[in-house]
Amino acid sequence: MSLAAAAAAKLLTIQRLAVLQLLADQPSGSANDASLCEALNALEHIVSRDRMRELLFWLQGQGAVHLLDRRMESGLVVATLTERGHDIARGRSRIAGVAAIDTGED
Secondary structure (H helix, E strand, O other): HHHHHHHHHHHHHHHHHHHHHOOOOOOHHHHHHHHHHHHHHHOOOOOOOOHHHHHHHHHHHHOOOEEEOOOOOEEEEEEEEEEEHHHHOOOOOOOOOOOOOOOOOO
């Protein structure tokens, strides 16, 4: 793997974790793709709405979020954090493809 490909893969894992953490910080554990995109961009992880949806659909495939696809009605995808996703966001669980949080535990 080239250095550029490795850096892109690492960035992707960090962005996935950031999305889970943003959802975990919401009182309802839910947010739409537009809001998440703005929040991730504010964290200087500049992503398009299309990229945000790719992140969300991948996270759904891992059981970390549940999605309600409302694109036909409102143009939005609503993500809700699952218990598994919350555990990953807080560093209590790990899955391949999402950056790990160093909790200091061995």
